[in-house]
Amino acid sequence: MADVGSEANTMMVSDKRLPVTSGVHQVSVISLSGPLDADSCVPLMRSLRKGRSNRTERQGQPLILDMAGVPLISASACRTLQRANERDHAPLLVIAAPPRVRRALDHHEITGMRQYRTLAEALTALSAPGDMLTTDRIPPAPEPEEPEVLHEQMLDLQAKARTSGMIGVAQGILLTRYGLSKPSAALDLLKETSQHFNVPLRVLASAVITAPPPRHADQWFFGRTTRTAPPVAGFLRAHRVKPSQRRQVLIATISKAVTVTDADAAELHLKDAAQDDVLVLEQHQGLDAAYRDQAALVAGPPAVCARVQQRLEPVTVPDVATDAALSTHPVGRALLEAGTRAVHGLPLITPDGHCTGTLTVHRSQPGTWLSGSQQQTLGVLAVEVASWSSWYRRTIIVDALEHLHQHRTHRPATR
Structure with a gap:
């Protein structure tokens, strides 16, 4: 060899x-x-x-x-x-x-x-026999071994449990506010609105909890007559993604971050006001289930994304294994088990100074690897994503709440 x-x-x-x-x-x-x-x-x-x-x-x-x-x-x-x-x-x-x-x-x-x-x-x-070798089709990968399947199923159940409580709170608010007949009617209202605007149910529930009560019987946001135009974002144009397509925007963000930094993995967290501004893992690439479970909800250090949120500036950990606080913490051990040695994170800060989340890239080799031009390009991406996140919350989410308010009678969710 x-x-x-x-x-x-x-x-x-x-x-x-x-x-x-x-x-x-x-x-x-x-x-x-x-x-x-x-x-x-x-x-x-x-x-x-x-x-x-x-x-x-x-x-x-x-x-x-x-x-x-x-x-x-x-x-x-x-x-x-x-x-x-x-x-x-x-x-x-x-x-x-x-x-x-x-x-x-x-x-x-x-x-x-x-x-x-x-x-x-x-x-x-x-x-x-035949011409199977000339096809471009990629068959599905073999299923993982049974122990891994069971472990990932357990982690999926834990993830659902983390969001079910918030959805339940939102149901209670709608049930009381609109005098609905039963909790299932409130859930149907949330689901119908979620599907209509392609907004995740968890995100819509968070908005219901944190938004001020409706100001008018016919309008939640009384007097709102115009919608803010989406921000200009180069990475969205490059990926041909519409700003209203939340999931595609997040995927494009991760793809761009990995490409420009030669990273081995990446993660994107957004703040959730309904959970005291905890960082929620919204999108990732190259992260295993065990680490995703640790990074799903991050409330504070030593996680790199939490350090970034706390300091409001980029943070680099050249070697997770030698970082005293991180290497002994469950999130750091999960990083090392996933093959990550170096991590670089930066905040998503809007032009008016609000931090909407964090963007973090991983490297399997220890050391600082980003060049000056890579850091600059990543910084531009972070600003664009922060501007998009702010616009999405002020526009698409507000549209969804307005729709929910105007369709508050019990209507079964579409199938």
């Missing part, structure tokens, strides 16, 4: 050739181990090129990557795989990838790539 890096935790590569019959006479198998992070992109591309050159002269022959020893893969490494496939126009078969890596590969939808549990399954697919 040849070491392509200088440190113990860098990527390791070994190549071997296997005979495969039924149309494909020889296949190169590349075995990878160690994290595939931003620093691994150059050696990864070099290994892919070597694997391609080891095959027959004809293009279109498949390459197999054994990722059994890869604990994580960054967005930049996924883009490297995409570029390699676009250049060679050949199928890429991945075998034995851990669940976290499988999900990352599925998320990036790499053209021509398929995943299998074992080498035998991949070889069987290669030997199968």
Whole structure:
């Protein structure tokens, strides 16, 4: 096995050739181990090129990557795989990838790539008749092992439990305010409004709790005649996302943050006034379920996002393992178990000085890695997201509350 890096935790590569019959006479198998992070992109591309050159002269022959020893893969490494496939126009078969890596590969939808549990399954697919190797379709990744499925189900239940109380409070407010016949009528009203404006039920419930009571029988916000125009945001134009599409905006934010910083993971928190301005994890990329559970609701330090919110300035932790407060805290231990060593976070501050949340990027290698231009680009993104968040709360959320007030009679939620 040849070491392509200088440190113990860098990527390791070994190549071997296997005979495969039924149309494909020889296949190169590349075995990878160690994290595939931003620093691994150059050696990864070099290994892919070597694997391609080891095959027959004809293009279109498949390459197999054994990722059994890869604990994580960054967005930049996924883009490297995409570029390699676009250049060679050949199928890429991945075998034995851990669940976290499988999900990352599925998320990036790499053209021509398929995943299998074992080498035998991949070889069987290669030997199968027909033209399945020319398809660009990516089959779903194998289901995680049963213990992981049960663990993630438990974490999902905990997440639902965290929001059910707030929804219940909102139901009680509507039930009393509008004299509804039963709690289910209030829930139906919330659901119908949530679906009509594509606003998460939790977000709408928070607004019901924190908004001032309606000022008029026919209008919640009496005298409001115009809607504020959405802010100009370059990242929304680049991703062709409408400002009213909340989930797509958050996804575009994370995608932009990971791309411009060469991060291995990222998370976006927004403040919730109904929960004393606690930070709520709204969107992420590359974070496992255990860490997401720790970061779902953050009320204070030592979590990096909470430090950012407290200081209202960027915060960098070069090495989670050597940060005394973070490394001994459950959120820090979850970071290390997820493969994160370095973290950089910054606040989402509107032009008028209000902090609406935080944006945090992760790196699997310790050290400060952001260049000056990367920090500047990330800062611009943070300002744009903060402006969007403020606009969304003052416009779309207010529209939803107005709709709810004007349709307060019991109407079953649409199915």
